[in-house]
Structures are given as structure tokens and as C-alpha cells.
Amino acid sequence: MLKKLYLIGIGPGDPKYLTLEAKSLIEKLNLFLIPEKKGKKEELTKKRIEILEVVKGGKTYQCIYLPFPERKRGINYREKVKEWRKEKAEILREALLHIQEEEVGFLIWGDPTLYDGHLDILHEIAEEMKLSFEVIPGLSSFQVLGAKMKVSLTDLATPLTLHTPRSLRNAKEIKHPVVVFLDNYETFSLFKDQPLKIYWGAYVGGKEEIFKSGTLKDISEEIKNLRKELKKNKGYLMEIYLLKPER
Template identity: 35%
Template sequence: MKQILIIGIGAGDPDHLTVQAIKAMNRADAFFLMDKGTAKGSLIDHRRYLCEQVIEGRDYRFIEADCPERVRDVPDYRGAVEDLNRDKRGVFEWMIGEQLQDGECGAFLVWGDPALYDSTIRIIEAIAAEGRHAIDYQVIPGISSLQALAARHRVCFNGIGRAFQVTPARRLAEQGWPEGMDSVLVMLDAQDTYRHFTGQNLTIYWGAYVGSADETLIAGPLDEVAERIRETRAELRERHGWIMDSYLLRKRP
């Protein structure tokens, strides 16, 4: 039997690692790293750095593979993601089946929390269910970028007694403001979707690379700061080659 750990490592700050995550990392014999290219090489480097900081008194190794790419700008978004997860599953099976020995423990270090817009749990669940590989797996939660964002802006997700929604920007653009919500937390926005909601008396709390040395925060009435956020996002993307940001939109009283 092989043990698989799916460990949430937080939004970037090493202090975001929970005690449970640190204990789990100290159980692992190997860490699976998915290389997403030179532009996102810092994400791989950060995982290596976290291991160096918290693992004590035991040997461990890294098992590396190239991460498949999702086909973008296609009408069938769900189909593209399912194709990506199928390709990832093939890579996961190779790493687990060929590179991890029976009785060993291997770990995936997932940015933020594994349950929030990440497919690692689904892929490992499918591999375990098929039964070709004798594995058991455990999920260790982490601090998500949304939690870190709210903490850095010193705000709550919701108003008193009110609901909030977490959504990818694509759905917000397609469906508009969700009925009955006064707060919407938005992830995976490649198109500056918040700009569609100017003139609606909203406040935005925006952050990029939250918890890292490159953290950038902007907050204020959406009508006043939307253009500054757009310009800042473009400059950061150009500088780093990628951007990881999220934001909270809230109706103003």
C-alpha cells in the first residue's frame, strides 16, 4: 500500500502552513512536483523552500513531471478542464505507480486549500477507485488565497446574517450578479471582469500574490479604483509572466 497526502500549503506566506500540514510534510518520503514552465518556476521553488524550512531529521526526494496544459479559448470550458484532468491523471499515475515504492508516502503540495478550485482530490479519488494502484490518501486543509485576502484587508466575507458566493470570474461574467448576495468572492479572473460592475455602488478588495513578497493590495469604491487595478494587474503580469489574484466585491450600504 502506498500513502498519498494532498496537503494545502496556503497562499504563499510560509507562516500559512498549519501545524497539521507541517506534520504531514514530515511523513512524506517524496513530493510530487508538476512543472508549469519557466514563467511559473517560482511556484516549484517555493514548494522546495517550504520543504527545506519545515522538514527535520528525515530524507526525502522530489518526483518531477511536466504539467499538461489546458486548451484555452474554446467554447466547451468544462470539456477542456476534463481533458486536462485526464492528462494530469496519466502523469499522476506514472509518478505514483513508477516512482513511488510500496510502503512509501508521497505528497502533493497544493497551493491554498485542496478543496477550492483544484482538481488534485478528484484525480487521486479516481485513481484510488480504479484499483490499479494500491493507495490510500488523506487531505490536509490549507489557508486559501481568499482567506488570506480577507485577512490582509481586515474584512469579513459576509455581512451579518447574509450569504456570500465564491465564483470563478467566468461564471460571474456569464450570469451577472448572483441574486440575494451582497458579497461575491471572485477567483480565476483573466479578463478584468470586475470592470463590468462599475456604476453599481460596489466596493472591491483586491489582492495579487497574497502572502508572498510580491503581494499587492488595492481596495476602495469600485468606480474609483477599477482602472488602477486593471493597470496594476497588467504591469504585474508583464513583470512576472503570470498573475495569481482574487477579490471580494461587496454592495455598499
């Protein structure tokens, strides 16, 4: 009977970014939960399996693929996310009920505490199922972005804010560094007349990673064109960026 679940942060997609803690846990466990991405994003499922293959090095293990639906678009964003999480919770609950192993690992992209709903879902389910769980931190894409671009994410004595497009859109002026996740809307272009630098990366940490940096006004169009090209070629885009006031 299942006793413990580990929510394992796997970093931005390449095995080299696994922490030692995540690696030794993956070595020890025999069973893993993996969100099953279909279509264009199937590669994200494959990358998780690649990580398992590298760490397991030929040892056998089992995976349960979770057929999570894509979030439905709609006017009431918060409501839609709530419905989506409910559907995912049902699928996860059902999968956990049938597990015979005592422990299972759930591979989570990046860090499980950042823009990822599984931790909240798990709090709900674990209480109902009297299941204990642990969260293993992972390296997040924005940390790798900063390192690869050799840029400090923070400025002296100012905050660093993590945004999604919905929150960034409401900002009138950017006066301190901001990191933007999950932006499908080129929200950076709303700020192109402000004295900002952009550090932009796609598929960060992977073989296809690509970076652009410069004054936002100068390279905003170039990034927009590149986004279109990457989306067309690869079918999906994983991008993260930092906006920093020019000094």
C-alpha cells in the first residue's frame, strides 16, 4: 500500500541539472508518476523519461502516465484553473488508489513550488488519503537563465518580482527586475518604450536552448519574430525572461 509520495523537482529538462538529492531518490524509487503530454508537447514527457533512463542506467522501473487534460481557455481564468485542478486531482487520486508500492516519485518540471499547481492538489489529496509527502526542490528555469546569460537577477536593494503575463500587464512602469513565466502574449512589448534590458531564453538548459539579450526597444521585434519561428518549427515554446531597468 502506498505510504509516501515524493514531489521531485527535476530542473529545466536536462539530467545535468538534477540535484544530488533528486538523483539519489530517483535511484532508490521503483515507481514514478509522469504527466502525459500529447501532441506538440509530447517531448516534455519524453524528457522526463530521458532523465529516468540516465539516472536508472539500465535498472528497471515503472511509470504511471497521468492523462491530465489541457486547461480549457475561457473568460474567467481563475475559475477555469480551479476546474482544471479539480480534474487533475481526480486523475491523480485514482492513480494513487491503485498503487501497490510503498513509495512513488512524481517528477515535476523545474521547482515544484513555482507556478505549478501539483503541490496544492497534493495537499488536498494527501489529507484525504492519509498519505505523507515530501517536496524535493529543483533548479528553476529562471535561475539557469541568469547563470547562462551571466546576469544578476537582482539589483542592489531592490526586490525581484516573479510575474506571469496577467500580473505584469497591470504594471505601468517597471522599476526593478522582473522575471516572467508562462508568457504566450509577448507582454514584454507593452514596455518597449521604457529604459529596460531584456534577457530572454527559450528551452533553457536543453540542447535547443537559445538566448537573446539587449535593450528591450532594440530587440523586441527580433524576439517576436524568433518566437514565431520557434513555435512553427518545434510546435511549442518554453520561454522565460528577465526585464531589468537600464542603469
